[in-house]
Amino acid sequence: MAHDxxxxxxxxxxxxxxxxxxxxKMLKKSTKLVKVPVMLAREERPSTTSSLSSPGLDARDTPKxxxxxxxxxxxxxIIMENTAGAIRLSRE
Amino acid sequence: xxSYSWTKLLLDRGTPLTSYDAALEGAASIGMFxxxxxxxxxxxxxxxxxGVYEHILTTIAKQITEEALRVTPLEFWFTVPAIWxxxxxxSTLEAARRAGFGSRRGNIQDTICxxxxxxxxxxxxxxxxxxxxxxxxxKVKYPRSG
Numbered sequence: 620m621a622h623d624x625x626x627x628x629x630x631x632x633x634x635x636x637x638x639x640x641x642x643x644k645m646l647k648k649s650t651k652l653v654k655v656p657v658m659l660a661r662e663e664r665p666s667t668t669s670s671l672s673s674p675g676l677d678a679r680d681t682p683k684x685x686x687x688x689x690x691x692x693x694x695x696x697i698i699m700e701n702t703a704g705a706i707r708l709s710r711e
Numbered sequence: 712x713x714s715y716s717w718t719k720l721l722l723d724r725g726t727p728l729t730s731y732d733a734a735l736e737g738a739a740s741i742g743m744f745x746x747x748x749x750x751x752x753x754x755x756x757x758x759x760x761x762g763v764y765e766h767i768l769t770t771i772a773k774q775i776t777e778e779a780l781r782v783t784p785l786e787f788w789f790t791v792p793a794i795w796x797x798x799x800x801x802s803t804l805e806a807a808r809r810a811g812f813g814s815r816r817g818n819i820q821d822t823i824c825x826x827x828x829x830x831x832x833x834x835x836x837x838x839x840x841x842x843x844x845x846x847x848x849x850k851v852k853y854p855r856s857g
Binding site for chain 2: 625626627628629630631632633634
């Protein structure tokens with residue numbers, strides 16, 4: 620898998636429950652991992668959606684892509700989809 | 712053991728909790744939305760997200776192998792409430808960065824992005840329609856006039 624042609628898009632929709640430990644662990648009894656799709660996308664052209672790399676994050680530069688833009692620019696590049704990415708936490 | 716819940720909303724310090732939902736005022740009165748003495752909201756969210764991050768990497772590695780994951784950039788999209796201020800968005804990004812998102816070593820560069828919750832929901836709902844061309848019906852409801 621060539622890193623210059625592929626990337627994995629991960630959506631994170633979360634809530635927090637802090638147990639008081641360092642670092643806190645997810646409370647398995649009170650949270651439930653929900654399966655959501657993990658999309659593996661091919662970079663066929665330079666991304667036109669601005670994004671923030673981890674160093675020097677600045678919310679003032681936070682991208683605000685429109686739904687239309689995301690649908691047009693990202694969806695066609697999805698070449699494989701898996702469903703085992705459990706990245707959303709919900710309370711039971 | 713003390714637990715703290717709904718801490719995510721405390722990332723937006725500039726907005727009163729009751730601005731989201733009147734019911735939250737009642738939740739606050741019964742002890743929710745509190746913080747440990749030695750941590751702020753960003754650190755609590757970061758501690759929580761570190762577990763999420765670990766789980767994401769483990770899950771993806773199981774699917775595509777660790778070798779493939781090592782050379783594949785990850786693009787993380789965090790949802791945030793639509794009414795959040797820039798400061799709250801910055802706090803979210805800071806919490807994600809502290810949790811390890813976007814910090815993998817090597818020649819790859821992971822990225823962290825934000826997207827408003829309703830926009831993410833709309834994209835998720837419409838994605839299948841766009842992908843397979845089945846054309847799932849979308850019902851648009853207009854407010855009554857007059």
